[in-house]
Amino acid sequence: MNIFWLAVPMLSCFLGGFSEQVPGVINIGSIFSFDSVNGKVAKIAMHAAVEDINSDPSVLGGRKLVLSTHDSNYSGFLGIMGALQYMEFDTVAIIGPQTSVMAHVISHLANELHVPLLSFTALDPTLSSLQYPYFVQTAPSDLYQMTAIADMVSYFGFREVIAVFSDDDQSRNSIGTLDDKLVERRRKLSYKVALPPEPGIDDEQVTALLSKIKTMESRVIVVHTYLKTGILVFKLAQKLGMIGSGYVWIATTWLSSLMDSDTATLESTNSMQGALALRIHTPDSKRKRVFVSQWSKYSNGSIGLNTYGLYAYDTVWMVANAVKEFLESGGTVSFSNDSNLNFVGPGGTFNLSTLSIFDGGQQVLNNILHTDRMGLTGPIRFNQDRSLIHPAYDILNVVGPRFRQIGYWSNYSGLSVIPPESLYNKPANRSSSSQQLLSVIWPGRTKVTPRGWVFPNNGRELRIGVPHRVSYKDFVLVNESTGMVQGYCIDVFLAAIKLLPYAVPHKFILFGDGHKNPSYTALVNMIPSKVFDAVVGDTAIVTERTKFVDFTQPYAESGLVVVVPSRKLSSSAWAFLRPFSPLMWGVTAAFFLMIGVVIWILEHGVNDEFRGPPMKQLKTVLWFSFSTMFFAHRENTESTLGRMVLFIWLFVVLIITSSYTASLTSILTVQQLSASITGIESLIESNDAIGFQVGSFAQNYLSEELNIPKSRLIPLGSPEEYADALARGLVAAVVDERPYVDLFLSRYCRFRTVGEEFTRSGWGFAFPRDSPLAIDMSTAILKLSENGELRKIHDKWLNKRVCGPKGSQVESDQLDLDSFWGLFLVCGVACFLAVLIYFCSIFHQFKQHFPDQSLHSESVQRFFAFVDEKEEESKKRLKRKRLQMESISNGRK
Numbered sequence: 001m002n003i004f005w006l007a008v009p010m011l012s013c014f015l016g017g018f019s020e021q022v023p024g025v026i027n028i029g030s031i032f033s034f035d036s037v038n039g040k041v042a043k044i045a046m047h048a049a050v051e052d053i054n055s056d057p058s059v060l061g062g063r064k065l066v067l068s069t070h071d072s073n074y075s076g077f078l079g080i081m082g083a084l085q086y087m088e089f090d091t092v093a094i095i096g097p098q099t100s101v102m103a104h105v106i107s108h109l110a111n112e113l114h115v116p117l118l119s120f121t122a123l124d125p126t127l128s129s130l131q132y133p134y135f136v137q138t139a140p141s142d143l144y145q146m147t148a149i150a151d152m153v154s155y156f157g158f159r160e161v162i163a164v165f166s167d168d169d170q171s172r173n174s175i176g177t178l179d180d181k182l183v184e185r186r187r188k189l190s191y192k193v194a195l196p197p198e199p200g201i202d203d204e205q206v207t208a209l210l211s212k213i214k215t216m217e218s219r220v221i222v223v224h225t226y227l228k229t230g231i232l233v234f235k236l237a238q239k240l241g242m243i244g245s246g247y248v249w250i251a252t253t254w255l256s257s258l259m260d261s262d263t264a265t266l267e268s269t270n271s272m273q274g275a276l277a278l279r280i281h282t283p284d285s286k287r288k289r290v291f292v293s294q295w296s297k298y299s300n301g302s303i304g305l306n307t308y309g310l311y312a313y314d315t316v317w318m319v320a321n322a323v324k325e326f327l328e329s330g331g332t333v334s335f336s337n338d339s340n341l342n343f344v345g346p347g348g349t350f351n352l353s354t355l356s357i358f359d360g361g362q363q364v365l366n367n368i369l370h371t372d373r374m375g376l377t378g379p380i381r382f383n384q385d386r387s388l389i390h391p392a393y394d395i396l397n398v399v400g401p402r403f404r405q406i407g408y409w410s411n412y413s414g415l416s417v418i419p420p421e422s423l424y425n426k427p428a429n430r431s432s433s434s435q436q437l438l439s440v441i442w443p444g445r446t447k448v449t450p451r452g453w454v455f456p457n458n459g460r461e462l463r464i465g466v467p468h469r470v471s472y473k474d475f476v477l478v479n480e481s482t483g484m485v486q487g488y489c490i491d492v493f494l495a496a497i498k499l500l501p502y503a504v505p506h507k508f509i510l511f512g513d514g515h516k517n518p519s520y521t522a523l524v525n526m527i528p529s530k531v532f533d534a535v536v537g538d539t540a541i542v543t544e545r546t547k548f549v550d551f552t553q554p555y556a557e558s559g560l561v562v563v564v565p566s567r568k569l570s571s572s573a574w575a576f577l578r579p580f581s582p583l584m585w586g587v588t589a590a591f592f593l594m595i596g597v598v599i600w601i602l603e604h605g606v607n608d609e610f611r612g613p614p615m616k617q618l619k620t621v622l623w624f625s626f627s628t629m630f631f632a633h634r635e636n637t638e639s640t641l642g643r644m645v646l647f648i649w650l651f652v653v654l655i656i657t658s659s660y661t662a663s664l665t666s667i668l669t670v671q672q673l674s675a676s677i678t679g680i681e682s683l684i685e686s687n688d689a690i691g692f693q694v695g696s697f698a699q700n701y702l703s704e705e706l707n708i709p710k711s712r713l714i715p716l717g718s719p720e721e722y723a724d725a726l727a728r729g730l731v732a733a734v735v736d737e738r739p740y741v742d743l744f745l746s747r748y749c750r751f752r753t754v755g756e757e758f759t760r761s762g763w764g765f766a767f768p769r770d771s772p773l774a775i776d777m778s779t780a781i782l783k784l785s786e787n788g789e790l791r792k793i794h795d796k797w798l799n800k801r802v803c804g805p806k807g808s809q810v811e812s813d814q815l816d817l818d819s820f821w822g823l824f825l826v827c828g829v830a831c832f833l834a835v836l837i838y839f840c841s842i843f844h845q846f847k848q849h850f851p852d853q854s855l856h857s858e859s860v861q862r863f864f865a866f867v868d869e870k871e872e873e874s875k876k877r878l879k880r881k882r883l884q885m886e887s888i889s890n891g892r893k
Contacts, residue, residue, distance in 0.1 A: 028093045029082070044295075046312050087356070096121075113355060114365075116322075129385065150178060152437075154187060159775065160220065160770065164223045165192070167197060171224050193212075219246050219451075234271040244443055245444030249272070256278065274443035276440065279403075280394075314375035369382050414435050465526055476537050488796075489536060521544070528769075549769060556763040562733045563745070592628070651823075659815055691735070702735060
């Protein structure tokens with residue numbers, strides 16, 4: 001600090017052209033690097049404003065406004081010296097400095113000596129009004145510029161951004177603000193490249209840094225530097241092939257001010273084709289058009305006008321009007337000594353009496369902050385936080401040697417294609433649906449929006465880890481003949497890849513020894529270790545894994561469930577029907593009726609119990625049919641054929657009734673082996689052993705989350721091990737994920753699930769944290785779900801049920817026709833043969849009784865009457881007929 005104040009007596013060595021305060025003169029100062037583009041434009045615009053103010057006596061009441069200029073020549077030290085010199089010569093306000101680096105230091109002087117410090121180029125968001133009350137930013141802070149960039153990144157759907165900036169306070173703090181704004185929009189500033197401040201930068205440094213950027217994933221690059229550095233960055237990026245298709249370049253306001261003012265640099269725009277740039281928005285007005293038309297006269301054609309020239313002009317007028325209000329309110333321009341500067345340091349006594357406090361500084365500052373007028377830049381008013389109302393930016397697209405306007409951004413309505421001033425009378429609307437920009441011509445002269453990222457290391461193949469499963473290979477398996485990885489999970493991944501608008505080169509790498517299922521947690525851990533770029537398989541999305549990888553949208557529902565052996569069906573009024581399937585019941589009933597009819601046919605002619613009126617005979621047939629079920633038929637069978645058929649049928653009935661009894665007994669009375677297990681709660685309370693699949697997260701969940709002793713946990717590898725362990729009672733239950741359980745139950749029908757799923761998750765593909773591919777793959781998985789492709793893949797691999805659809809466990813206990821068709825076939829053949837033999841015998845007898853009958857209606861009726869006739873009567877009639885025939889024969893003799 002002592003060295004700092006030692007510089008005060010040396011000021012005359014560095015500065016000149018300052019005059020003492022004289023009556024009728026109002027001194028203001030400015031500090032810029034007048035060799036820079038913005039410095040040149042600001043100097044011309046400020047002198048033009050002074051000239052206009054002095055030409056109007058009503059502004060300062062005849063007083064003359066004197067503007068002193070100090071060239072800091074890119075030096076912070078010279079800038080500080082200039083500020084001290086102004087304080088010495090009674091300056092009422094200072095315009096500048098040009099950079100925030102100097103603003104942070106000079107603001108301390110302004111605070112101490114009450115001299116307002118106004119800058120339209122030092123726009124560091126951290127220049128707080130609380131810390132620096134005498135510093136005023138007369139142009140929108142970089143806070144709004146970085147917010148606009150974040151909105152643009154979000155609008156185009158880019159996920160990650162790389163920032164290239166000059167390593168000084170203003171650029172560094174502005175990029176920090178950009179980082180915050182991106183995070184608010186769920187975007188990310190993935191890498192920061194700090195360049196040495198001007199003029200200490202060289203081609204080799206920039207080339208080395210850009211080469212590193214080229215190997216990175218993100219292709220969205222924000223350049224926030226000064227003019228010379230920005231030009232150099234684009235020039236070298238073009239040489240490296242980085243100004244081409246797939247890249248996105250966004251430049252802050254330095255690019256627009258360069259192209260608006262420095263016509264000599266238009267040749268360098270070839271390296272900026274397709275870049276987006278921002279320019280502080282100034283609405284059109286008559287005053288602005290007049291000033292623009294007169295600019296060539298002010299500048300003598302030496303430089304073009306940019307937005308900072310408009311703000312320079314308005315800032316001078318802002319000071320003049322504040323002083324005018326101060327004088328009209330009775331204030332006088334006076335200065336007094338600062339007692340804090342009269343001190344003795346260890347090196348001796350310092351004479352700082354030349355630095356004086358502006359007595360009216362606070363009033364002039366208040367007048368500046370209460371400015372309410374129209375300027376060349378539009379309405380000039382400050383909010384409570386000292387920011388200009390409604391800051392806005394033009395969004396520009398570099399096409400050829402000029403800009404193409406594609407829209408606007410304002411903190412009032414966000415992105416739009418309508419000038420912001422046209423929206424201020426409408427309700428603010430920053431919904432995503434209202435955000436709009438015109439089409440962009442991107443680097444490479446394409447209108448297709450780049451995806452904003454590529455695979456790192458110049459697009460090498462993704463190394464995708466897949467589990468080398470030894471069980472449930474329907475999910476992931478290796479084709480032994482081709483060596484290719486296949487399965488349900490692989491097909492879902494490949495189908496999703498096909499929906500992406502870009503190619504994804506990849507190769508599958510097996511993880512595991514092939515003898516047991518690998519640990520999926522260890523597999524996922526290979527992603528942050530850079531062994532794999534992704535993991536594809538039946539990988540559950542659990543909290544512990546999401547801490548270090550990103551998962552896609554789940555493509556399959558999952559959750560832990562409890563599996564136990566056997567099943568006890570719930571009781572109901574119709575439980576007695578469960579032993580047989582509906583088809584079995586129908587066939588059995590049909591055979592009962594058929595047997596009744598066959599026995600009636602065979603017994604009708606010889607058995608009086610099967611004769612009588614038609615109604616009686618029908619009742620007898622029905623009664624005989626169903627009474628055989630209980631072996632309770634009262635009617636005797638007299639015919640040989642009838643007895644043979646009844647014997648076979650009673651044997652069939654014996655088998656059917658025995659099977660029915662056994663099945664019904666099993667259904668209603670057999671208890672499940674683990675009857676006490678009704679869900680995870682009862683399983684925890686018991687002391688029974690619990691099986692889990694090797695490699696699954698179930699083991700950690702059971703032991704760490706549910707505090708089940710590891711001694712109770714038994715690892716099981718395959719469905720066969722599940723079934724064997726459960727059947728032999730080695731474990732009371734198996735805890736596994738729902739997809740595995742569904743596949744297991746489809747093959748082993750004597751097991752079932754109990755309780756509800758006690759975890760809710762899903763299966764997803766794992767990628768590195770913040771990987772854009774995870775987002776794109778999630779969108780692709782949703783499309784697969786919506787178009788039904790996901791269901792088709794599921795049915796292809798997993799719809800291989802042995803037990804049938806849901807509810808098959810009930811059906812698996814039922815007896816079907818398949819178990820009895822042999823018996824029914826034998827019985828049916830016996831009935832058919834018996835009836836055939838019977839009718840052949842009857843027809844033969846009919847011919848004996850009526851040998852002269854031919855086929856006509858009367859003979860048919862006679863035949864059925866003969867059949868209906870009792871066999872004994874037929875024999876008697878035949879006997880009488882024979883006797884008659886014998887008597888006639890004897891008479892003839």
